[in-house]
Amino acid sequence: MNKHEAPINLAVLHTGTRHDSGPKHVTGTAEYIDDMIEPVGTMHAYLGLSTRAHAEIVSMDFSAVRAAPGVIGVLTAEDIPGENDVSPSHKHDEPIFAVGKVQFWGQPVFAVIAETRDAARRAAQLAKIDYADLDWIADVRAAQAAGGRLVTEPLKLERGQVEAGLAAAPRRLQGAIAIGGQDHFYLEGQIAMAVPGEDEDVVIHSSTQHPSEVQLMVAAVLGIRHNAVTVNVRRMGGGFGGKETQGNLFAAVAALAAKKWNRACKIRPDRDDDMQSTGKRHDFVVDYDVGYDESGKILAVDAVYGTRAGFSSDLSGPVSDRALFHADNAYFYPAVRVRSEPLYTNTVSNTAFRGFGGPQGMMGAERWIEDIAYALGKDPLDIRKANFYGTDKDNVTPYHQVVEDNIVHRVVDELEASSDYQARRKAIIDFNKTSTVVKKGIALTPVKFGISFTATWYNQAGALVHVYKDGSIHLSHGGTEMGQGLYIKVAQVVADAFGVNLDNIKIMPTSTGKVPNTSATAASSGSDLNGMAAWDACEQIKARLLAHAAKLYQAEESDCHWVQGGMTIGREFVPFAELCASAYLNRVQLSAAGFYKTPKIHWDRATGKGHPFYYFAYGASVSEVSVDTLTGEYNVDRVDILHDVGKSLNPAIDIGQIEGGFIQGMGWLTSEELVWDDKGQLRTHAPSTYKIPLASDVPPVFNVKLAEWSVNREPTIGRSKAVGEPPFMLAISVVEALGMAVASVADYRVAPRLDTPVTPERVLMGVERMKREARG
Amino acid sequence: MVEVANAIRFLLNGEEISLTDVAPDLTLLDWLRLERRLRGSKEGCAEGDCGACTVLVGRLAGDEIIYDSVTACIRFVASLHGTHVVTIEHLRGENGALHPVQQAMVDHHGSQCGFCTPGFVMSLYGLWMRDPDPSRNAIEKALQGNLCRCTGYAPIIRAGQAISSYGQPQGDPLWAERIAVKDRIRAIHDGRRVEVGTGENRIIIPASLDDFAAFYAENPEARIVAGSTDVGLWVTKFMRRIGPVIFIGHLPELKRIAENDSEVRFYAGVTYSEALPVIQANFPQLGELWNRFAGEQVRNMGTIGGNIANGSPIGDTPPPFIALGAKLHLRRGEHRREIKLEDYFLAYGKQDRQPGEFVESITIPLLPAGETFATYKISKRREEDISALCGAFRVFVNDAGIVGMARIAFGGMAATPKRARAVEAALVGKPWTMDSVETVLPAFAEDYQPISDMRASAEYRLLAAQNLLKRFFLETQGQGERLKREVA
Structure with missing residues (x-):
């Protein structure tokens, strides 16, 4: 290359760069923990799970387990040198191994350690545990009926005069909606491998979204300091929130065994055990009372969000908080009071899942909007528009934050036009008049999702960037890669910061030894936080390099300019590698730790007031469905989406998040049903019984577009917006479209009120209800 | 008396494998991952439902070699005798480049977390070899047995539609080696019965249908395994010991389909995939149902005989076959009898099948005019x-x-x-x-x-x-x- 000529600009930020692991994914060479080469002598652990929903443990006999071939030993609570607890809420309510009693079917009671996984798994079946059954609480309604014991403090958000508003409203309605839970069904199940080291040291390979918490948990369980535990995560085979806290127990068991026997230990439950013993999306029952006027404008809302928290607190506090934070979705309530009830039940402790309560919160809002529309005989879209937040008034949320960046009107208007919503709705109403068996429905629903952890201190991130003498770059940050493309997005940020090609950058596995005290890769915050932290590290190094270049070439710093491939100093172009080599010789530090904390946010849970969200992401979708009124089966025929990601860091990755999020949301609301039997055992614990969407469930017409005009008004990385969770809730339009098809049976005079998931059975029962209503 | 060989032999990618010590319940996936250290195929569910472990198994069908996508998690190694197993590790493009299927997936952003991806690549690969320009319907059908939780499938479908613009099957290394592979696996089929192991670990791979009938009549305690789409789960889910096992999925005589003017007779080893064209031609009313059985991999393994013989109350072939008046042909040694299909199902878990007796074929009358x-x-x-x-x-x-x-x-x-x-x-x-x-x-x-x-x-x-x-x-x-x- 002519060193006096700067190369062309190869900027990669805001381009659809491919996933960094793509070639490794497709060749099967991307390494997941179960693919790693095990250290010689690696042991295998397998959990023994309770077979009661709630019972005293009368006795435990492991003699047959210990005598089984290949068994090295059994771990119970007595083998734990530190704390028998992995509660992420630090309420000490989540034992690794049950002591004295079991509180749900599938709760870990012990672990078998053996030479092979097969030996451990077989031996785990041989334990003899006697139980004395206790009364058990199955679900939200049962928990409420039993007195409503909570696992953590409830939240109340309140603004305005609710009683007066309800009393004065010209019209009023009450109702309830049951919203089902969801299994994460990450394709790679929970897994951890612990490798013991010198002294108290242990290295953990964990499939976790939260390495720092695994580090903390393992340290507490072993009774050692954090600095003795290193947690590494190269990638996960899917997370979706299911590996925010649920990996803790597995890592702890592997670490316990590794230190006890001084051999490496790996633990991987099979799919059935994974689904029975790890937490899921919370199911909710929302009871609501809404006052409104003849135009459909909401005047007051009073709602209680009861949720099945399970036997421990886990993340049920923040999840049910976020449900309340989204009980408004995109709508202004002049008076509002919403309350959460995170209820104790004898089921697995529910946990984080993409949207983190937000989807359930929104389902409530969209349900009363739908009810109002059917009560008034109007298109629900008209009711939505009548209640959207304003831009300069009617813009205060139930938590007293002012919505400053409202673009819901433009998003909805553009989608309404581009999807031809009005004409299609009219055509569907005409179709339904003559079609006897098949009925159709269409709906447009919006999304407004608050971005930031509501636990304010989580909104920080670190990064570590090394530049080597040859100009190659080593990139570490606190975020984890679960498929969402975080690693490539942050690498794009770094490539552009230095003006180098992406292949100059080595993306390192996430490690607590590289970047400490990180937050979970969750709340859609990965690129917002880690992108900024990496940027900060780059800027530090760049400032040193700039000063060095000015000194070396005896130029003013203002004459030195970063360009693609290096730096120009006056008329001279210095390639990046050359600049780095000379900086080293001149003793310039080429490494930096970056840091970022989200500005502007604050939140006072006690008063229910604050500014918990840095900004909002918006989107809207239109779904059209066909329903078979003889069987309740249905097809989702067409979906149009317009979604706001600000100025996209990577449009290809972002489209992937939207398409994937929508289909996952559609699964939650349609075919994915969690069924417990009358003994409290989950009966849908494998893909044979738990049905996530297939390729053939993707709508035949699926138009997904980014709101390309959108730019984050806050100075986020590249003016982008978070994309992980918000698109999930776009799937709510499927429920409403199904509702419309069902309601057509009674000429749209009765609100369909379908609970979710809207299985074919629920559709058919809805149709039957409509027939009864139509008969009067 | 048939001659007996004592090794399970097949090709793994380019290598010839000969196993003389193998458990009847050893799954292909465990063998690949734990013994062969080929860890591109993943375990997502161990019940044949998610497809993360999809591999291709090439088998002789007359003069042809046919590559079926199958789920390695519920396929037993012993059932692979005389086949060619192709895993993701064998997929390669020219000069070490990505294979066209792989390049299409990368370029269309078809992977996110990547865990399901090798399975999708193998399913798409199998499809592309028989249908390089598939319709969207064909892609969806080929992917019915592959679950993805990240992408929402849209980019994978787009990749599937684009593969042929990256390359044609004729240029594929597997295509090029077909003739040699055919010869190599034909040589394995030498007319001998294969027996490996003793007692509970005994594996029998009969030399012929008659050999099977004779052996089973004398050893009625043995377990018959054809497609292993049901028995596979007894092992992976319930850790049941299933031996001794007679594997019958390879027997050409059990893959016969006889059609005449009044009826169609399927021998028990005909898979759903093999039956499909005959079903569509003779019983068009069953075409939709047939495409909704399980996923492609399971349809490539599961047999008509197995769906009936196991007596499940939720098998999908018995209701239509009973309505059509199907007859079941049972055989014990050289003794054969015929019963109405509906009479076979006595009670839950109980069928009209004597020790040593097996389902040999089923005859389905064509629908009378009118x-x-x-x-x-x-x-x-x-x-x-x-x-x-x-x-x-x-x-x-x-x-x-x-x-x-x-x-x-x-x-x-x-x-x-x-x-x-x-x-x-x-x-x-x-x-x-x-x-x-x-x-x-x-x-x-x-x-x-x-x-x-x-x-x-x-x-x-x-x-x-x-x-x-x-x-x-x-x-x-x-x-x-x-x-x-x-x-x-």
Whole structure:
């Protein structure tokens, strides 16, 4: 290359760069923990799970387990040198191994350690545990009926005069909606491998979204300091929130065994055990009372969000908080009071899942909007528009934050036009008049999702960037890669910061030894936080390099300019590698730790007031469905989406998040049903019984577009917006479209009120209800 | 007396494998990952439902070698004798570049977390080799047995549509090595019975159908395994010991299909995939149902005989076959007998099959002219799901518009696949009208007292079953609209 000529600009930020692991994914060479080469002598652990929903443990006999071939030993609570607890809420309510009693079917009671996984798994079946059954609480309604014991403090958000508003409203309605839970069904199940080291040291390979918490948990369980535990995560085979806290127990068991026997230990439950013993999306029952006027404008809302928290607190506090934070979705309530009830039940402790309560919160809002529309005989879209937040008034949320960046009107208007919503709705109403068996429905629903952890201190991130003498770059940050493309997005940020090609950058596995005290890769915050932290590290190094270049070439710093491939100093172009080599010789530090904390946010849970969200992401979708009124089966025929990601860091990755999020949301609301039997055992614990969407469930017409005009008004990385969770809730339009098809049976005079998931059975029962209503 | 060999032999990618010490319940996936350290194939579910472990298995079919996608997690190693196993590690493009299937997936952003991806690549690879320019329908069908939780499938479908612009099968290394591979695996099929192991670990791979019949008659305690789509789960889910095992999936005599003017006879080892064209030609009313059995990998392994022989109350072939009046041919040694299919199912878990006796074939009469027949499957998810209920209806309506004959059978409504005799009796002699249909609906409750489980409630099952009779009636009147999935 002519060193006096700067190369062309190869900027990669805001381009659809491919996933960094793509070639490794497709060749099967991307390494997941179960693919790693095990250290010689690696042991295998397998959990023994309770077979009661709630019972005293009368006795435990492991003699047959210990005598089984290949068994090295059994771990119970007595083998734990530190704390028998992995509660992420630090309420000490989540034992690794049950002591004295079991509180749900599938709760870990012990672990078998053996030479092979097969030996451990077989031996785990041989334990003899006697139980004395206790009364058990199955679900939200049962928990409420039993007195409503909570696992953590409830939240109340309140603004305005609710009683007066309800009393004065010209019209009023009450109702309830049951919203089902969801299994994460990450394709790679929970897994951890612990490798013991010198002294108290242990290295953990964990499939976790939260390495720092695994580090903390393992340290507490072993009774050692954090600095003795290193947690590494190269990638996960899917997370979706299911590996925010649920990996803790597995890592702890592997670490316990590794230190006890001084051999490496790996633990991987099979799919059935994974689904029975790890937490899921919370199911909710929302009871609501809404006052409104003849135009459909909401005047007051009073709602209680009861949720099945399970036997421990886990993340049920923040999840049910976020449900309340989204009980408004995109709508202004002049008076509002919403309350959460995170209820104790004898089921697995529910946990984080993409949207983190937000989807359930929104389902409530969209349900009363739908009810109002059917009560008034109007298109629900008209009711939505009548209640959207304003831009300069009617813009205060139930938590007293002012919505400053409202673009819901433009998003909805553009989608309404581009999807031809009005004409299609009219055509569907005409179709339904003559079609006897098949009925159709269409709906447009919006999304407004608050971005930031509501636990304010989580909104920080670190990064570590090394530049080597040859100009190659080593990139570490606190975020984890679960498929969402975080690693490539942050690498794009770094490539552009230095003006180098992406292949100059080595993306390192996430490690607590590289970047400490990180937050979970969750709340859609990965690129917002880690992108900024990496940027900060780059800027530090760049400032040193700039000063060095000015000194070396005896130029003013203002004459030195970063360009693609290096730096120009006056008329001279210095390639990046050359600049780095000379900086080293001149003793310039080429490494930096970056840091970022989200500005502007604050939140006072006690008063229910604050500014918990840095900004909002918006989107809207239109779904059209066909329903078979003889069987309740249905097809989702067409979906149009317009979604706001600000100025996209990577449009290809972002489209992937939207398409994937929508289909996952559609699964939650349609075919994915969690069924417990009358003994409290989950009966849908494998893909044979738990049905996530297939390729053939993707709508035949699926138009997904980014709101390309959108730019984050806050100075986020590249003016982008978070994309992980918000698109999930776009799937709510499927429920409403199904509702419309069902309601057509009674000429749209009765609100369909379908609970979710809207299985074919629920559709058919809805149709039957409509027939009864139509008969009067 | 047949000659006996003592090694399971097959090709793994480019290598010839010979195993003389192998457990009958060792799965291909465990063998690949734990013993061969080929860890590109992943375990997602260990029950043949997610497809993360998809590999191709090439087998001789006459003069051809056919590569089927299968789920390695429930395929037993011993069943691979005389085949060519192709894993993701064998897939390569020219000069070490990505294979066209892989490049299309990368360029279309078809992977996110990547864990399911090798399985998708293998399924798409199998499709591309037989259909380089597949329709979207064909792609969706080929991917019915592959679950992805990240992408929402849209980019994978786009990749599938684009593969042929990256390369044609004729340039594929596997294509090029076909003739050599064919010769190598043909040499393995040397006419000898294979026996490996003793006692519970005994594996028998019979030399022929007669060899199988004779051996099984003498060793009735042995387990017959054909496609292993059911027995595979006994091992992976319930850790049951299944040996000694007779593997029969390879027997060409059990893959025969005989058609004549009045009936079609399927031998028991015919897989759903192999049966499909014959089903479509002779029983077009079963075409939709056939494409909704499980996923492609399971259809490539599972057999018609297995679906019947295992006696499941929710198998999808018995209801339509019973409605069509199918006959089952059972064999013990050289003794053969024939029974009505409906008489085979005695009670839950109990069939009319004697020790040492096996299902050799099934004969299905063609639908007589003038009769009407339909079958309907209802499941929570449209595809790759076990039926909540599956109903088959057949009537003859005479010139006077009176029902002369009715045969109705359901799966998922009782402890066995079962005819609706009360409904049938109520219909016969009545005019074929909606009024008559409405009149006979209460008889369903006499025939069936379904249970509530994770797939559906009893109430739904009964109501949907009744409504399916309405649908059947409407369709005979040219009125019953059914949902159609129309893709461009």
